[in-house]
Amino acid sequence: MPMPDKTTDLTGxxxxxxxAASIMVGGFGVPGTPFCxxxxxxxxxxxNLTIIKNDSNEAGMGVDWLLQSGQVKKLITSHIGLNxxxxxxxxxxxxxxxxxxxxxxxxxxxVAGAGLMGFVTDIGMGTPLAEGKQRxxxxxxxxxxxxxxxxxxxxxxxxxxxxFGNLTFNATARNFNPLIAMAARCTIAEAERVVPLGKIDxxxxxxxxxxxxxxxxxxxxxxxxxxxxx
Amino acid sequence: MALLNAKERMxxxxxxxxxxxxxxxxxIGLPTQVMTYVSKDLPVCLHSENGIAGVGAxxxxxxxxxxxxxxxxxxxxxxxxxxxxxxxVSFALVRSGRLDLTLLxxxxxxxxxxxxxxxxxxxxxxGVGGAIELAQKARKVGVITTHTDKHGNPKILERCTLPxxxxxxxxxxxxxxxxxxxxxxxxxxxxxxxGVSVEDVVNATGADLTIPxxxxxxx
Numbered sequence: 078m079p080m081p082d083k084t085t086d087l088t089g090x091x092x093x094x095x096x097a098a099s100i101m102v103g104g105f106g107v108p109g110t111p112f113c114x115x116x117x118x119x120x121x122x123x124x125n126l127t128i129i130k131n132d133s134n135e136a137g138m139g140v141d142w143l144l145q146s147g148q149v150k151k152l153i154t155s156h157i158g159l160n161x162x163x164x165x166x167x168x169x170x171x172x173x174x175x176x177x178x179x180x181x182x183x184x185x186x187x188v189a190g191a192g193l194m195g196f197v198t199d200i201g202m203g204t205p206l207a208e209g210k211q212r213x214x215x216x217x218x219x220x221x222x223x224x225x226x227x228x229x230x231x232x233x234x235x236x237x238x239x240x241f242g243n244l245t246f247n248a249t250a251r252n253f254n255p256l257i258a259m260a261a262r263c264t265i266a267e268a269e270r271v272v273p274l275g276k277i278d279x280x281x282x283x284x285x286x287x288x289x290x291x292x293x294x295x296x297x298x299x300x301x302x303x304x305x306x307x
Numbered sequence: 308m309a310l311l312n313a314k315e316r317m318x319x320x321x322x323x324x325x326x327x328x329x330x331x332x333x334x335i336g337l338p339t340q341v342m343t344y345v346s347k348d349l350p351v352c353l354h355s356e357n358g359i360a361g362v363g364a365x366x367x368x369x370x371x372x373x374x375x376x377x378x379x380x381x382x383x384x385x386x387x388x389x390x391x392x393x394x395x396v397s398f399a400l401v402r403s404g405r406l407d408l409t410l411l412x413x414x415x416x417x418x419x420x421x422x423x424x425x426x427x428x429x430x431x432x433x434g435v436g437g438a439i440e441l442a443q444k445a446r447k448v449g450v451i452t453t454h455t456d457k458h459g460n461p462k463i464l465e466r467c468t469l470p471x472x473x474x475x476x477x478x479x480x481x482x483x484x485x486x487x488x489x490x491x492x493x494x495x496x497x498x499x500x501x502g503v504s505v506e507d508v509v510n511a512t513g514a515d516l517t518i519p520x521x522x523x524x525x526x
Contacts, residue, residue: 105357105394108374131394132434156434159380164433179356179437180398187395200402200440203474205426236374248374248391249358255393304371304382 080241080274083292090265090291091117097150099127099228101186101261102140103254106132106159109246110139111234111267112301114293118232119146127151129186129228131179131253133163138301144172153226155179178206181223183256189225190259190288196223231261235284238268239275242289243282255284265291269298313483314453316500319344320526321410321451321481329407330354330400332441335379337451338410354406356437358397361389378437398437402444409445410481411438413452415467418494418514420477422450423469435472442473454482454511461513463487463494484508486526492517499523 091114094100100118104110118126119142126148133154134140141162143149151173157163167174177185181200188196197220201207211222233254236247244266246254258264266284271294311319318337322344325331330352333339345351353362355377362377363384371382392400400406415423422442425435442448452462463480479497480487485508486498495517496508505523509516 105378106376106380108357108376154434156436158433158436174434176434178435178439179394180401180440183394183398198402200443204439204471206435206439248372248385249355249376250374251391252358252394256395303373304368305380306368 080286082240083242083286083290084240084271085291085293087113087117087293090114090293091121093263093265093291094118094123094230096123097125098123098230099129101228101231101253101257102128102130103231103233103252103257104130104132104134104139105249105252106134107138107302107305108248109234109250109252109254110134111232112139112299113295114232114265114267115139115142119143119148122146122148124148125150127153127228129153129226129257131155131182133157133160135159135305136162151175153177153182155182176206182226183253185223185226186253186256186260189227190256193225195225197221198223226260228257228261229263231257231264233258233264233266233284233289235266235268237270237272237277238266238289238292239272239277239286240292241274242266242286242292243277244268244284244289245277245281246283251283258284259288263290264288265293267293267295269295313500316526317451317481317483320486320498321449324449324479325349325351325408327351330360330405332356332401332406332409332445334409334411334438334441336412338412339377339379339381341410341451354397354400355383356394356397356401356441358392358394359385359389360392360400361386363389398440401437401440404444404446406441406445408447408449409441410449410451411442413450413462415462415464415469416450416452416477416480417464417467418489419466420475420489421467422448422472422477423467424472426470428470438472442476447478448476449479449481450477451481454484454508461511464513465515484511487516495519496523498526501525
């Protein structure tokens with residue numbers, strides 16, 4: 078019984094995304110950011126997007142392309158400090174930005190991917206980040222109810238994929254990628270290498286294929302994936 | 308050895324509190340520079356919240372791995388025994404108390420241990436990153452900061468004026484002038500920088516400071 082083949086072309090995969098979609102994007106800085114998927118999203122021009130990503134990359138890279146082309150309505154993120162363009166758009170009211178503590182962002186996504194509704198935490202208690210959030214008394218202590226965070230699409234960058242969608246990640250390029258892969262209705266993974274079924278040791282798979290809907294094989298990597306010269 | 312300036316002595320002093328066996332997270336900026344003063348032979352596990360336990364030396368661009376950075380974006384090497392993990396696992400490690408020590412920067416720190424280090428309303432609001440969880444959940448929290456801001460105003464206050472990162476979380480403050488501990492009895496002067504008087508420290512501090520009777524160690 079062969080496993081299904083989910084390989085598809087870049088254009089067709091991104092064409093699945095409609096206007097006003099919510100999209101999770103992998104990456105922490107450059108490592109793990111799916112630049113080719115983002116670039117194609119810019120080329121196709123879907124509008125009013127909600128982007129969920131740890132950071133907004135640096136000016137001139139990745140998510141910043143979507144910001145510059147005016148496709149983003151809202152950004153849910155942990156920080157945007159390395160991208161002055163994102164800070165300016167926020168300050169001018171041209172995009173809405175929701176800041177979430179980094180580990181709470183990761184956990185809200187993880188919990189959505191685990192099919193749960195939310196979790197209770199004391200992170201942020203006594204600070205402005207707790208204001209307006211639902212409080213819960215749990216085992217005698219007060220906590221905050223953090224809702225699961227899911228999305229319509231996840232754009233993932235993997236090191237290696239097989240055609241079924243089993244994925245592995247490289248070093249700190251893992252970050253949010255395996256989490257978002259589980260939390261979206263439709264997960265699109267770009268991979269630096271697509272190898273035949275069976276070539277990834279089943280014990281070394283980091284994202285199991287049932288979470289992945291489409292696999293896009295990358296051509297030779299564009300320069301943007303390389304070492305950042307600051 | 309060349310004479311160290313006040314900042315270098317502050318970093319060297321903070322480095323002395325990194326002990327064998329610890330798992331440590333160093334915040335972006337000044338705290339990361341503490342590593343310069345930690346012995347290469349000391350068995351310590353450095354965590355970076357982007358997904359590595361076992362951060363090694365910085366590497367030059369020509370030797371860098373494009374997939375391997377620390378949370379500040381610097382290209383690093385892994386030490387033997389390092390591990391990589393996703394962001395949920397990374398903060399599970401933080402929140403569950405596996406970090407023995409974190410050293411963080413500060414805009415303001417209060418005598419009750421409150422820390423403000425992520426937002427200056429109207430001037431700087433780029434997001435909190437991982438600071439809340441580090442400050443709230445590391446077993447020991449040290450702050451590394453200049454004693455006063457660039458206008459000479461104290462950064463150690465009775466109460467913070469800026470929005471807080473976390474409440475009652477800071478255990479020790481390392482500055483260019485002094486080392487102070489935050490205890491249930493309040494703010495206590497523990498050590499003093501060479502060439503600085505107790506009076507200088509008191510004048511530069513915006514909170515009540517308990518001065519022990521015995522002569523203070525210098526650093």
